[in-house]
Amino acid sequence: MSTNPTAVSAVHSKPNLLLGMLEWFGEFGIFVWQVLCAAIKPPFEFKEFVRQLDEVGSRSLPLVMLAGAATGTVLALETRQSLVQFGAKSLLPTTIVYSVITEMGPIITALVVSGRVGAGIGAELAAMKVTEQIDAIATSAVDPRRLLASTRIAACIIAMPLLTLAASFSGVFMGWVASTLMEPITLVRFINQGFQGAGFKDFLPSTFKTCVFGLIIGCVASFQGMRARGGAQGVGSSATTSVVLSSLFVILADVVLVKIILLIWS
Amino acid sequence: MRQIERLVMHAMENEAQFKEVSGENSAPAIIVSNLVKSFGPQRVLDGISFEVRRGETLAILGRSGTGKSVTLRILVGLEPPDEGNASVLGVDMNGASAREIDDARKQMGFLFQHAALYDSLTVAENVAFPLVHHRRDLNAQQRTDRVHELLAEVGLEGHGKKMPSDISGGMQKRVGLARALALDPVVLLLDEPTAGLDPISSAEIDQLVMKLQKEYNLASIVVTHDMVSARTIATRIALMDEGKIVIEGSYEELQQSKERIVMEFLQRDLEQV
Numbered sequence: 001m002s003t004n005p006t007a008v009s010a011v012h013s014k015p016n017l018l019l020g021m022l023e024w025f026g027e028f029g030i031f032v033w034q035v036l037c038a039a040i041k042p043p044f045e046f047k048e049f050v051r052q053l054d055e056v057g058s059r060s061l062p063l064v065m066l067a068g069a070a071t072g073t074v075l076a077l078e079t080r081q082s083l084v085q086f087g088a089k090s091l092l093p094t095t096i097v098y099s100v101i102t103e104m105g106p107i108i109t110a111l112v113v114s115g116r117v118g119a120g121i122g123a124e125l126a127a128m129k130v131t132e133q134i135d136a137i138a139t140s141a142v143d144p145r146r147l148l149a150s151t152r153i154a155a156c157i158i159a160m161p162l163l164t165l166a167a168s169f170s171g172v173f174m175g176w177v178a179s180t181l182m183e184p185i186t187l188v189r190f191i192n193q194g195f196q197g198a199g200f201k202d203f204l205p206s207t208f209k210t211c212v213f214g215l216i217i218g219c220v221a222s223f224q225g226m227r228a229r230g231g232a233q234g235v236g237s238s239a240t241t242s243v244v245l246s247s248l249f250v251i252l253a254d255v256v257l258v259k260i261i262l263l264i265w266s
Numbered sequence: 267m268r269q270i271e272r273l274v275m276h277a278m279e280n281e282a283q284f285k286e287v288s289g290e291n292s293a294p295a296i297i298v299s300n301l302v303k304s305f306g307p308q309r310v311l312d313g314i315s316f317e318v319r320r321g322e323t324l325a326i327l328g329r330s331g332t333g334k335s336v337t338l339r340i341l342v343g344l345e346p347p348d349e350g351n352a353s354v355l356g357v358d359m360n361g362a363s364a365r366e367i368d369d370a371r372k373q374m375g376f377l378f379q380h381a382a383l384y385d386s387l388t389v390a391e392n393v394a395f396p397l398v399h400h401r402r403d404l405n406a407q408q409r410t411d412r413v414h415e416l417l418a419e420v421g422l423e424g425h426g427k428k429m430p431s432d433i434s435g436g437m438q439k440r441v442g443l444a445r446a447l448a449l450d451p452v453v454l455l456l457d458e459p460t461a462g463l464d465p466i467s468s469a470e471i472d473q474l475v476m477k478l479q480k481e482y483n484l485a486s487i488v489v490t491h492d493m494v495s496a497r498t499i500a501t502r503i504a505l506m507d508e509g510k511i512v513i514e515g516s517y518e519e520l521q522q523s524k525e526r527i528v529m530e531f532l533q534r535d536l537e538q539v
Contacts, residue, residue, distance in 0.1 A: 043399075043402075127385075128384075131380065131382060131385070132378050132379075132380065132382040133382050133383075133384055133385070135339075135344055135378070135382065136376070136378060136382040136383075136384070137384075138343075138344060138371075139342050139343075139344065139371055139374070139376040140371070140395060140396045140399065140400075140445075141368040141369070141371035141372045141396075141399070141400065142395075142396075142399045
């Protein structure tokens with residue numbers, strides 16, 4: 001009796017995939033715990049933290065604002081058509097402001113940062129790993145998790161809400177620009193109308209949930225970078241998986257966080 | 267005033283440490299006993315043992331893949347052994363606490379095979395890295411002076427502002443050596459210091475290692491497959507094959523050996539000469 005080798009390998013690959021996933025989550029959990037323990041012990045790496053804050057925050061600002069602006073513009077153009085059909089054109093400012101500050105701004109910012117910063121951290125740390133620079137740091141009696149990972153993760157956590165503010169601002173502003181080009185409305189009136197349907201209870205939790213996104217992006221990218229193996233291929237693979245996994249986890253976390261926010265704030 | 271006290275204390279600690287390990291009857295600075303390490307089914311180290319005292323240089327020779335570099339990585343605490351012990355300055359590099367291992371690492375200098383310089387930092391910043399993190403008692407000027415001193419020691423005055431990518435492989439090894447010496451180590455571990463270098467640069471690195479060895483009275487291990495280099499800088503040579511030390515002794519003792527691997531290495535040495 002002959003056995004189909006493809007079927008056999010498929011049966012074997014499922015437990016291997018599951019084991020691989022469990023192994024990944026186990027190692028990731030240990031890594032995050034070790035980084036946390038290393039981060040709270042002095043001496044603190046303020047210089048490196050400030051450098052990373054500049055790298056994650058200031059250098060991502062133009063891209064994040066551009067993405068926010070594009071989102072606001074498209075939202076205004078698309079939503080207006082639907083609202084006009086239902087005779088609810090006056091709700092356009094509210095719809096734009098509410099959508100941008102509660103969901104579009106935070107998630108667009110997170111995905112842009114995940115792509116730009118996640119890939120950057122993953123590739124940089126992976127290159128350091130394969131060229132033994134991380135080992136050199138360890139042999140100098142400096143904890144690489146404190147120097148490299150905790151500073152990057154902290155920078156992501158701090159920078160994310162600030163970048164989200166910038167993205168939301170440019171989204172709302174460009175939403176007004178797009179609206180006023182179709183039917184003139186003053187900025188003050190647009191803002192007043194917009195914030196009638198959205199207050200601080202909508203703004204605060206959705207902006208600060210991005211700290212969790214920053215934590216996810218920083219942890220995943222640092223972990224993928226610091227476990228890289230091989231040469232150029234390993235570096236490329238780390239950068240790619242950093243972006244893919246951090247984007248995936250950000251989206252999943254968003255679903256959970258929105259549910260929690262609705263439960264608490266409603 | 268406090269800074270002067272700290273400097274005096276540091277000097278006294280170094281002096282005490284020196285007296286402790288430099289005497290003839292002192293304990294070995296490095297003790298390796300029955301070290302075993304496997305990667306998957308491949309047994310890389312198969313029960314190797316040796317000791318190195320201060321003032322000695324042990325050259326570990328062997329073909330590629332015989333576990334020479336793994337031995338150094340275990341000694342510095344980057345790899346855990348499967349069995350056996352690796353102790354440096356009385357600290358078990360596998361069983362001790364992270365703090366104890368870090369304290370031992372501060373007294374060790376490690377030169378990586380490809381120097382492993384931090385590519386985002388300048389040459390001077392690379393050398394200053396251990397000082398920035400562990401000699402917080404030094405002010406910026408004292409640190410700069412120490413970096414200049416170390417760069418002069420390895421013959422790289424005036425190259426401090428260059429990036430690692432702008433200097434040659436031999437110069438990168440020198441920078442790595444200067445970085446390894448930054449904290450005045452007691453133990454120096456060199457992984458293939460002459461690999462990939464031309465014969466003249468190799469000879470220069472050998473001379474530099476000998477000079478530093480004499481000056482700092484170090485306990486050194488040099489991993490290499492270059493018999494000429496080993497013969498020049500080592501007080502003892504250990505030849506490894508298939509995870510075991512085949513022979514350990516002076517170059518003259520190696521010449522008396524009838525082991526095939528030893529004879530092959532010596533033959534190659536003679537051809538090079």
